[in-house]
Amino acid sequence: MTRRADVLVVGAGPAGCAAAATLARAGRDAVVVDKARFPRDKVCGDGLTAGALPLLEELGVDPASIPSWQRVDDVVVAPPRGRPTTFSFPRDRGTYAAAARRVELDAAVVDAARAAGAEVHDGCALESARQDDALVRATVRGLGEVTAPYVVGADGMWSPLRKCMGVALPGYRGESHAFRQYLRGVASPARRDLWVWFEPDLLPGYAWSFPLGDGAVNVGFGIHRGGRVTVREMAEVWRSLLRRPRLAAVLGDDWEAEGPHRAWPIPARVDRIPLTAGRALFVGDAAAATDPMTGEGIGQALETGMAAARAVLAAGPGAPDTATAAYEREVRRGLARDNQLAASMLRLLRHRRGAELGVRLAGATPWTRRNFARWMFEDYPRAVLATPHRWHRGVLTGPGSYR
Numbered sequence: 001m002t003r004r005a006d007v008l009v010v011g012a013g014p015a016g017c018a019a020a021a022t023l024a025r026a027g028r029d030a031v032v033v034d035k036a037r038f039p040r041d042k043v044c045g046d047g048l049t050a051g052a053l054p055l056l057e058e059l060g061v062d063p064a065s066i067p068s069w070q071r072v073d074d075v076v077v078a079p080p081r082g083r084p085t086t087f088s089f090p091r092d093r094g095t096y097a098a099a100a101r102r103v104e105l106d107a108a109v110v111d112a113a114r115a116a117g118a119e120v121h122d123g124c125a126l127e128s129a130r131q132d133d134a135l136v137r138a139t140v141r142g143l144g145e146v147t148a149p150y151v152v153g154a155d156g157m158w159s160p161l162r163k164c165m166g167v168a169l170p171g172y173r174g175e176s177h178a179f180r181q182y183l184r185g186v187a188s189p190a191r192r193d194l195w196v197w198f199e200p201d202l203l204p205g206y207a208w209s210f211p212l213g214d215g216a217v218n219v220g221f222g223i224h225r226g227g228r229v230t231v232r233e234m235a236e237v238w239r240s241l242l243r244r245p246r247l248a249a250v251l252g253d254d255w256e257a258e259g260p261h262r263a264w265p266i267p268a269r270v271d272r273i274p275l276t277a278g279r280a281l282f283v284g285d286a287a288a289a290t291d292p293m294t295g296e297g298i299g300q301a302l303e304t305g306m307a308a309a310r311a312v313l314a315a316g317p318g319a320p321d322t323a324t325a326a327y328e329r330e331v332r333r334g335l336a337r338d339n340q341l342a343a344s345m346l347r348l349l350r351h352r353r354g355a356e357l358g359v360r361l362a363g364a365t366p367w368t369r370r371n372f373a374r375w376m377f378e379d380y381p382r383a384v385l386a387t388p389h390r391w392h393r394g395v396l397t398g399p400g401s402y403r
């Protein structure tokens with residue numbers, strides 16, 4: 001039997017659930033399918049920016065329901081040479097950054113989508129999809145045929161829906177690639193603060209350690225394609241990275257690895273990828289929406305998911321051209337500009353001296369330290385100065401998320 005929906009959402013990660021919850025709250029019949037069974041892990045640094053936090057709050061995700069949730073007050077950045085600089089978020093004004101295991105966060109996000117009224121089918125993979133003048137027709141394992149006037153592609157970096165809709169990018173493997181590992185038993189500086197190390201051979205990429213509320217840390221490193229270290233060489237770097245003196249001084253020597261390390265690509269070209277195809281709108285990693293400088297993509301996934309849903313709601317079922325044009329316009333005028341600015345900052349970080357200069361300037365005074373931390377963690381849109389349509393009262397001075 002065919003399941004008819006208002007919108008089919010492929011992928012129940014943050015992007016898909018944000019789209020589905022927005023649609024369901026507006027009374028639309030949103031069917032979400034994901035090939036994985038939840039709770040499922042996602043290779044990630046588990047860092048949540050001030051860009052992601054208010055959107056999670058809007059979705060209805062309660063940090064108290066996530067055991068590994070950890071608020072972060074201080075970010076310590078080590079330049080390629082010289083002493084690390086501590087960047088502190090404003091105190092007593094809400095949370096500006098946090099970390100939470102994706103296996104728990106994404107399960108909470110799915111719960112929030114269900115609570116909003118979306119029908120989420122996990123363990124159900126999209127197998128094929130095609131569209132005609134009136135509908136998208138999809139075949140979903142375990143569910144059969146699903147038809148809808150719209151489909152939202154929230155199916156991640158390798159987006160099977162993109163292939164079905166004929167807009168895959170042949171040979172595309174993302175702008176960067178990153179390793180992640182959980183550790184237990186690290187020393188106290190790593191348990192308390194969020195650390196970023198600019199190692200000369202990884203530039204413009206970096207290594208990180210993000211503290212979790214269950215005593216573990218998420219450590220990893222990312223490299224950019226075209227940098228000094230190739231994706232093939234990453235395993236070799238990984239073998240010795242955590243024993244490098246600067247990292248060992250923070251992590252200690254007594255840690256134990258929890259589970260295997262895992263790696264995954266990071267797509268970051270939202271300004272140069274087809275965002276729509278007929279009745280399909282792509283969001284999150286399927287729209288290559290991550291920040292090219294930091295690799296953060298949870299906030300961008302939530303933002304694009306909600307934007308796609310709003311465009312569909314405003315256009316109605318019979319006007320796909322209106323919906324796709326509105327969605328593209330919103331992304332091109334906002335997130336794409338932010339990511340272009342971030343990409344231009346990457347040029348500075350490609351070279352050791354540029355990275356050192358950047359950290360020194362950012363750390364020059366208490367004011368630069370505080371505001372750099374807020375800019376870095378997307379407390380306001382990166383390119384806010386260049387996009388007046390996003391200016392509003394309190395955009396630079398408002399309190400943090402999760403008040």
Ligand SMILES: Cc1cc2nc3c(=O)[nH]c(=O)nc-3n(C[C@H](O)[C@H](O)[C@H](O)COP(=O)(O)OP(=O)(O)OC[C@H]3O[C@@H](n4cnc5c(N)ncnc54)[C@H](O)[C@@H]3O)c2cc1C
Pocket residue numbers: 010011012013014015016033034035036042043044045046047048049052124125126127154155156157160178179180220263264265266283284285286290295296297298299301
């Ligand atoms: C190592 C690493 C570290 C990172 N660190 C951070 C960080 O600290 N902070 C941050 O904000 N971002 C980080 N990111 C980026 C972030 O993980 C992604 O941008 C984010 O997960 C994108 O969310 P999404 O919902 O678009 O996709 P995903 O979370 O990838 O979800 C896609 C979903 O689609 C499903 N799917 C795939 N194929 C099918 C199919 N055929 N049928 C049905 N469903 C399907 C998958 O099962 C999956 O659940 C990191 C990425 C990497 C690789």
